Amino acid sequence: MASHDSITSRVRQQTWKGSIPLEIRLHKSDCRTYDDSDPYLIQFPRLSYLGLLLHKLHAFFSDRLIYPDVSPADAWLEYEDVPLKWHYPLGLLYDLYSGAEPAQPSDPLDGPPPEIEGNDTLPWKLTLHFSEYPVDQLVKLDTENKHLHDIFMNNVKEADYLRNGTGKTVMFLSKEDSTQLWNSVEQHDFALFNPINQKLLNPQGVNLRHMPVKLYLPHAATSGLDTVNETVKEGKQSAPGSLRVVQSLITPSLSSRQPQTIGTALNQIIPTLFPSRRSSLLAHAVLHGAVLPLGASVEELIRATSYLDGWLHIAIIMM
Structure with a gap:
């Protein structure tokens, strides 16, 4: 019989592999031909952040933009008039706004369910804008992902403080470990992420106080x-x-x-x-x-x- 730790590890890897197919189209007000451009299609990780797509989206649609000198940081995505927050993981955004019927796994640790065949919310169809940025609803990102990095690390620190009653576990990570953690997010690389995540979840001599x-x-x-x-x-x-x-x-x-x-x-x-x-x-x-x-x-x-x-x-x- 599999040990509890091995089950946890297996589910963690299954969760890591969860993804959602996206179909992203340029809004007609930003398209120089004022019609539908070819869509950008991608299978994107549930755990990741749409902000990490900025440069790829800008490069893909650059020859269709009315104003080709706009920056990738001017981009924002919406679904049915709802601006999508860059600092929310894709999986959370999809669960909140897509209208997809959630699956009901038989076991709480079965991991994320496969997307249901015939699901009319897939691919998730999003609209890309490069103008009229909704600054009252979205954090403005930069071209080097510094803002996204800072928001992510602040969330990591807050979670650490709740778990342990102190933020020392994160604060005492070496510069190499901190860099590796963010690289694992940018590259969606489990082999980079898991060792640092285990350090954060299992600090020596600290009892779990609260749960984030x-x-x-x-x-x-x-x-x-x-x-x-x-x-x-x-x-x-x-x-x-x-x-x-x-x-x-x-x-x-x-x-x-x-x-x-x-x-x-x-x-x-x-x-x-x-x-x-x-x-x-x-x-x-x-x-x-x-x-x-x-x-x-x-x-x-x-x-x-x-x-x-x-x-x-x-x-x-x-x-």
């Missing part, structure tokens, strides 16, 4: 959530795709010393949407395209299925 989890709720589902202390509004409530991001301190175990599960955590943080710890009645918690069983251990999910920055980014989808 963010919940992403559509504004339509957030009535009655004003009692939640740690919330961040992402975009104006009237803006397309506006969200409320909810965080709270989640301990590895309950006061009864039972493991913290997705159900107990959601019931604690947003009881109006998850009145039951065992059954989804009003909403689903979706991670990597799959509905999370409420009995799944949060700590096991952190170790096996967290995103590259160490967080569980969970989309809350109304039933």
Whole structure:
């Protein structure tokens, strides 16, 4: 029988391999022929960031642009009028906005499900712009990925602080390890990523204190959530795709010393949407395209299925 560590390792690698086919077209207002250009097609990792595509997209569409001197940093992507945030992983964006029906795996650690054949949301069709940048909704990137790097590393540090009560694990990484971590993200290279990730998840002599989890709720589902202390509004409530991001301190175990599960955590943080710890009645918690069983251990999910920055980014989808 496979050991728990080997199962965790297998699921982590399966999660790494998850991807989404994209069909990206240039918006007609930026196209010099004012018609559809050939689409840019790519199978892109769920864990990665669309901001890493900027240079490839600019190079592909450069001969079709009305203003050929625009910078790759002027590019932004949208789906059905929703600007897509560069610092959100692709898998989270897809789970939030595509309208795809999430899969329901039989085991919480089965890993990300294969995309369903005949799924009419695939390939995910996105629109590329090089003008009218929505600065009130998107972080403006630069051509050297410095901003994306800084946002990513800040998220890694925040996750580390929650896990350990201190950010020293990240702060004490050597310059070579820090560089290797970011290179692993840019290249989507598991062999580079995993050794550094293991150092972050398993620091010597430190007990796990809290678990880095963010919940992403559509504004339509957030009535009655004003009692939640740690919330961040992402975009104006009237803006397309506006969200409320909810965080709270989640301990590895309950006061009864039972493991913290997705159900107990959601019931604690947003009881109006998850009145039951065992059954989804009003909403689903979706991670990597799959509905999370409420009995799944949060700590096991952190170790096996967290995103590259160490967080569980969970989309809350109304039933």
